[in-house]
Amino acid sequence: MRSRALLFVFLCACLPGAFGQYQNAFPGYPYEFPRDHFDHDNYQTEWWYTTGNLVTTDGHHFGFELTFFRQGADRDPEKTQAWDLQNIYLAHLALSDLDGGTFYHGERTNRAGPGLAGADAKSKRIWNGNWEIRWNGDAEILLAATGDRFAISFSLRPEKPPVIHGENGVSQKAAGAGHASHYISLTRLRTSGTIALEGRSVSVRGTSWMDHEFFTNQLGATQIGWNWFSIQLEDNTECMLYQFRHQGGSLDPYSSGTYVDSQGKTLHLKAADFRLNSTGESWRSPATSAQYPVAWTIEIPKLGLKLAATTHLKSQELAGDGRLAPNYWEGAIDIQGTRDGKPIEGVGYLEMTGYDRPVELGP
Numbered sequence: 001m002r003s004r005a006l007l008f009v010f011l012c013a014c015l016p017g018a019f020g021q022y023q024n025a026f027p028g029y030p031y032e033f034p035r036d037h038f039d040h041d042n043y044q045t046e047w048w049y050t051t052g053n054l055v056t057t058d059g060h061h062f063g064f065e066l067t068f069f070r071q072g073a074d075r076d077p078e079k080t081q082a083w084d085l086q087n088i089y090l091a092h093l094a095l096s097d098l099d100g101g102t103f104y105h106g107e108r109t110n111r112a113g114p115g116l117a118g119a120d121a122k123s124k125r126i127w128n129g130n131w132e133i134r135w136n137g138d139a140e141i142l143l144a145a146t147g148d149r150f151a152i153s154f155s156l157r158p159e160k161p162p163v164i165h166g167e168n169g170v171s172q173k174a175a176g177a178g179h180a181s182h183y184i185s186l187t188r189l190r191t192s193g194t195i196a197l198e199g200r201s202v203s204v205r206g207t208s209w210m211d212h213e214f215f216t217n218q219l220g221a222t223q224i225g226w227n228w229f230s231i232q233l234e235d236n237t238e239c240m241l242y243q244f245r246h247q248g249g250s251l252d253p254y255s256s257g258t259y260v261d262s263q264g265k266t267l268h269l270k271a272a273d274f275r276l277n278s279t280g281e282s283w284r285s286p287a288t289s290a291q292y293p294v295a296w297t298i299e300i301p302k303l304g305l306k307l308a309a310t311t312h313l314k315s316q317e318l319a320g321d322g323r324l325a326p327n328y329w330e331g332a333i334d335i336q337g338t339r340d341g342k343p344i345e346g347v348g349y350l351e352m353t354g355y356d357r358p359v360e361l362g363p
Contacts, residue, residue: 021075022216024178027168034135036162036184036212038126039119041087043182043214044072046119048126048133050143050156051230052191052208053332053347061312062195062204063096063332063349064152065105066145068126068133070119089117091128093145095152095195096332098312103331104197105318106147141189141210154193156208158186160264165240166256167268171213173244174223174254181215187230187238187260207232209349222246225354227276229298229309231335233346236262239305241269241298243276245354259303267303275299283314285327290356292317292329298337307337309350328353 022044040046048068055061069090079086089112094105110117110128117128124135131145141156163185165171171183189208194201209230228242238260244252257269278293285292294314298307316331328351335346 022072024217025170025180025182025215026178027170029169029182031162031164031169031182031184033162034124034138035121036182037135038121038124039070040182040214041072041075044216046070046214047212048119049211049213050133050208051330051332051349052154052189052206053232053349054191054195054204054206056202056204060100060202061098061332063098063313063316064154064195065092065094065330065349066131066133066143066152067092068119068128068131083111083113085111087112087118089128091117091131092318093131093147093152094316094318094330095147095150095197096313096316097197098332101313103313103316104147104150107318107320141186143193149198151196152193154191154204154208156186156189156191156210159188159190160186160260163187163240163258163260163264163266165258165268171256172254174252178217181213184212185230185240185258186210187240188232188236207347209238223252224358225352227296228351229276229296229333229348231298231307231309231346231348233335233339233344235339235344239269239300241274241276243271247358259300269300273300273302279308285315285317285319285329285356287317287319288327288356290317290327290329292352292355294329294331296350304340305337305344307335307344307346309333309335309348311350326353327356329355 023042050066052064071088073085089110092107096103112118119126126133134142143154145152165183170180172180191208192205223244224247226244231239241257243255253271255271259267277297279295281295282291283294294311296309311333317329319327330351333348333350
């Protein structure tokens with residue numbers, strides 16, 4: 001959901017008194033770009049997710065994730081000092097060395113302070129320390145981040161206009177007005193740059209995907225986790241699908257998706273329009289004991305698509321202490337299958353939450 005997904009759901013639960021200060025996502029929102037690429041402080045929770053599949057000139061494959069979160073803590077207009085806590089900023093950075101078999105990741109948390117972290121339309125930046133997304137005009141997005149053992153520096157060039165997910169400007173996540181988000185994606189970003197890993201720098205090329213979502217109260221109380229897919233196929237089409245799970249394993253009817261054709265035209269997909277099924281292959285985390293299904297079949301009959309999603313690296317779990325945010329699996333996947341019976345391939349990313357314990361939404 002990236003909606004897909006994440007972690008600030010836990011922080012929302014920690015700040016129950018703040019909900020009334022923020023607005024919910026309702027139909028009819030007037031999107032405007034580039035404004036809506038940046039911050040929306042009147043919504044409590046916001047995230048920017050960038051993932052990608054990259055390859056070096058000699059054929060070595062990598063995946064990456066750079067994610068920024070803003071969580072509203074207080075909208076008191078009298079709090080104007082640099083160190084006043086109005087927003088909490090969290091960021092995640094991950095590198096999947098798919099051929100080397102190693103997963104690297106890190107995270108950081110800041111308040112805005114004197115420029116420590118933020119999201120700002122005037123400067124066209126989202127940042128947390130020296131990790132940043134920066135728009136260079138309308139045709140290029142720059143990503144840069146340095147972890148303990150690796151660094152990334154990428155140029156991303158959108159090949160399609162922004163996609164608005166859902167219907168009438170909202171991505172509905174549960175029954176009831178306001179249980180929704182405003183959800184934007186850049187589904188095909190031509191990517192080039194460098195990865196520095198263990199003292200060696202390599203040039204890479206490939207494709208990335210960027211999600212941006214803002215909301216205040218999107219999920220339902222009975223939803224315990226989700227499976228989210230971003231898929232980029234070789235015929236220049238893309239697909240986003242997410243599937244909510246309930247306790248006991250039943251699927252939520254508010255699961256949905258979006259198909260993007262080669263020209264950028266979108267088709268909203270309801271839960272009945274697609275099927276996501278685990279093949280039974282799984283990976284158990286040595287850190288959390290969570291068992292993640294890491295191979296899937298994907299069927300979208302109205303599009304003639306029958307796909308299989310697998311990964312070269314099963315250990316792509318971002319695991320922390322589990323107190324501030326839930327542990328989750330976010331990793332690069334390969335796509336193989338057919339469209340109308342003809343072979344087709346692609347790449348993507350898969351996110352899975354709620355497998356170590358249910359995502360809890362409040363006291």
